[in-house]
Amino acid sequence: MNKRPIIIDCDTGHDDAIALLLALGSPEVELKAVTTTAGNNVVDKTFHNTLKVLSHIGVTDIPVAKGAESFFFQPHKIADHVHGDSGLDGPELAEPSFGGVKLSAVELIEKTVRESAEKITLCPMGPLTNIATFVLSCPDLLPKIERISFMGGSAVGGNASPVAEFNTWQDPEAAQIVLKSGVPITMCSLDATFDAYITAEEKERFRQIGNKAGILTAELLDFFGKFHAKVGNKGAPMHDACAVAAVINPALFEMKRANVSMDLNGTFTRGCTTTDITGVTGRKQNCDVTFGVDREAFVELLYSAVKNLQ
Ligand code: RIB
Numbered sequence: 001m002n003k004r005p006i007i008i009d010c011d012t013g014h015d016d017a018i019a020l021l022l023a024l025g026s027p028e029v030e031l032k033a034v035t036t037t038a039g040n041n042v043v044d045k046t047f048h049n050t051l052k053v054l055s056h057i058g059v060t061d062i063p064v065a066k067g068a069e070s071f072f073f074q075p076h077k078i079a080d081h082v083h084g085d086s087g088l089d090g091p092e093l094a095e096p097s098f099g100g101v102k103l104s105a106v107e108l109i110e111k112t113v114r115e116s117a118e119k120i121t122l123c124p125m126g127p128l129t130n131i132a133t134f135v136l137s138c139p140d141l142l143p144k145i146e147r148i149s150f151m152g153g154s155a156v157g158g159n160a161s162p163v164a165e166f167n168t169w170q171d172p173e174a175a176q177i178v179l180k181s182g183v184p185i186t187m188c189s190l191d192a193t194f195d196a197y198i199t200a201e202e203k204e205r206f207r208q209i210g211n212k213a214g215i216l217t218a219e220l221l222d223f224f225g226k227f228h229a230k231v232g233n234k235g236a237p238m239h240d241a242c243a244v245a246a247v248i249n250p251a252l253f254e255m256k257r258a259n260v261s262m263d264l265n266g267t268f269t270r271g272c273t274t275t276d277i278t279g280v281t282g283r284k285q286n287c288d289v290t291f292g293v294d295r296e297a298f299v300e301l302l303y304s305a306v307k308n309l310q
């Protein structure tokens with residue numbers, strides 16, 4: 001089986017961490033590089049959290065770069081109410097056993113894509129600042145991007161506002177640049193990712209795997225699940241892992257072609273991913289948007305991946 005080479009751009013956070021485990025434990029993809037951005041917390045913390053997670057499961061040979069400290073225009077609003085002060089509260093993780101590369105996130109994406117014999121799939125799962133900067137600075141490399149499968153957006157509803165999802169809300173100008181890039185895009189939106197949840201009972205299955213990755217998954221969910229239980233969700237939604245799962249097996253998701261355009265100027269709607277599936281706007285379709293997920297199959301995919309790890 002040919003492994004799909006991917007790069008994850010993340011703001012580690014609990015669900016970002018679990019998305020990393022899915023990528024590392026899945027034979028269908030090869031994680032070539034990890035870049036980090038501000039989002040759930042400041043980039044120093046999301047970068048550090050990423051190194052700690054990878055070190056914890058013995059993965060120290062993948063280049064990790066620190067990226068965007070701020071956004072094109074939108075002021076930073078950290079999500080410490082969800083992910084805690086560290087951005088990854090809950091598990092007790094040792095200090096990283098390796099450091100990041102000296103390159104910026106955009107430089108690492110550029111280097112990885114330029115040196116790859118195959119097209120690369122980008123899996124962003126935080127604000128799209130790094131990806132937008134790459135799109136603007138390396139137009140010659142866009143033909144070498146197989147697809148951008150990102151976690152973000154929402155056709156209906158939102159979590160950062162009544163109508164906007166956090167990643168696109170936090171940097172809507174960046175999201176617009178990516179959506180207009182012409183690269184094939186899968187938008188793994190809240191419409192599906194909220195249904196990609198893990199229940200308390202399923203969490204214990206991960207803990208019982210007994211390896212470091214399984215115990216880490218359960219401990220991440222112990223903390224992450226608290227917020228989601230408090231707000232009445234059925235389980236802990238694995239928003240970010242959907243961006244990777246949609247690359248591994250798109251058939252897990254109900255998808256619709258749509259035009260997705262960012263609202264940049266609305267008083268109450270800035271950051272909204274305006275999603276046109278009927279063609280009423282006349283705008284060209286630019287995305288495959290997720291509207292549903294086979295939750296049980298998704299959980300089994302993640303479970304199998306975590307079992308493959310240390
Ligand atoms: O809206 C959910 C997204 O915001 C996820 O990527 C989560 O990690 C946070 O970044």
Ligand code: CA
Nearest residue numbers: 011016125126
């Ligand atoms: Ca994230």
